[in-house]
Amino acid sequence: MKAQVVVVGGGAVGLIAAKTLVENGLETILVEEHEEIGVPEHCAGLFNLVNFKRLGLPISEKYFENIVRGAVLHSPTGRKIELDAGRSIAIVTSRRGLDLFLAEEFERKGGSLMLGNRVVNVTSGDNLVKVETRRGLEIKAEKLVDAEGMASILLRKILNKTTERNMWIPIIQLWVEGHSLDPRYVYLFFERYLPEFFAYLIPVNDEVGKIGV
Ligand SMILES: Cc1cc2nc3c(=O)[nH]c(=O)nc-3n(C[C@H](O)[C@H](O)[C@H](O)COP(=O)(O)OP(=O)(O)OC[C@H]3O[C@@H](n4cnc5c(N)ncnc54)[C@H](O)[C@@H]3O)c2cc1C
Incomplete structure (x- = not known):
């Protein structure tokens, strides 16, 4: 060929x-x-919305799962920091x-x-x-x-x-049901037992999400 x-x-x-x-x-x-x-x-399919659009990609029902506006960070000592952009900043896709x-x-x-x-x-x-x-x-x-x-x-x-x-860095990703978290945010967990990376939960809606460790 x-x-x-x-x-x-x-x-x-x-x-x-x-x-x-x-x-x-x-x-x-x-x-x-x-x-x-x-x-x-x-892949968890989370992409910055600006860059996604710069690539000329439409928001298509063929892969659209969710839109998020911020992140909630959990520190190893149990502190929680909420970052809210006040607007849509990332798309969650399949x-x-x-x-x-x-x-x-x-x-x-x-x-x-x-x-x-x-x-x-x-x-x-x-x-x-x-x-x-x-x-x-x-x-x-x-x-x-x-x-x-x-x-x-x-x-x-x-x-x-x-x-x-x-x-x-080895990562395992799983689907979870029943997380009950606000689906407008992604959740990052920094833990002492994860020194090189973090765990995440990326909601698809208020029940279903993807977790990665
Ligand atoms: C669990 C997990 C979650 C992630 N979540 C995100 C996220 O939310 N957002 C984000 O931006 N990034 C995420 N990433 C990273 C993202 O997946 C990668 O950066 C992205 O897939 C890289 O794309 P790529 O096309 O370079 O490589 P890949 O997606 O790995 O594609 C390479 C392709 O080449 C094929 N291939 C390789 N060698 C050959 C060969 N010799 N002949 C023929 N075919 C071959 C492979 O089979 C594969 O299909 C995540 C990664 C993991 C592991």
Whole structure:
């Protein structure tokens, strides 16, 4: 297969890049290792509203979950600090829904999505890059966008660099029901047993929310 640009990775970065490329008339192929876009969902889907709009993303029912105006911070000593912007500042989305929306837009505008294809090799020559997937798919393109997230296959192959695993922070995210908190805020918990990060509760409404630790 041939294209002007090949994008590796169908997360938010790859999808937004790929959509922007086709919108600018470039023949683009996006390669994603998973069979389905947006799965598994590694994100709480909370985004700054200004930046969300700057990316040209509409507030769509396909992924909209909530709008928040501030945060409530809980300190390790039990103090509570409420930050209220007095206006809507962040959108809570279904990250899966958002990724699916971006993928649909990309395809609708003429992009090609190759799912279930893990890129395992990349080489270059004659002003072209060639990516090869585990399933034997070969794509030649003039440009490559590395959007593989924290994975670093391409980073290693092209720049001989890797992401620093000692900087990774393991997170587990779960859905909860019955939190009964004001859904206009997100809740952050700084605890002594979480020295490198914090726990969060991001409400979808006054009953359901996402917690991450
Ligand atoms: C629990 C959790 C909650 C989070 N909550 C938020 C939040 O609320 N707001 C926020 O802004 N950020 C949040 N983040 C961070 C956010 O998820 C990431 O910053 C974002 O997903 C990065 O997007 P990306 O496209 O670079 O990478 P990813 O979303 O990781 O996408 C990379 C894609 O590339 C694919 N891929 C990788 N290697 C290959 C390969 N060799 N071949 C083919 N495909 C490949 C992967 O399968 C994946 O689909 C959260 C992260 C976690 C873990």
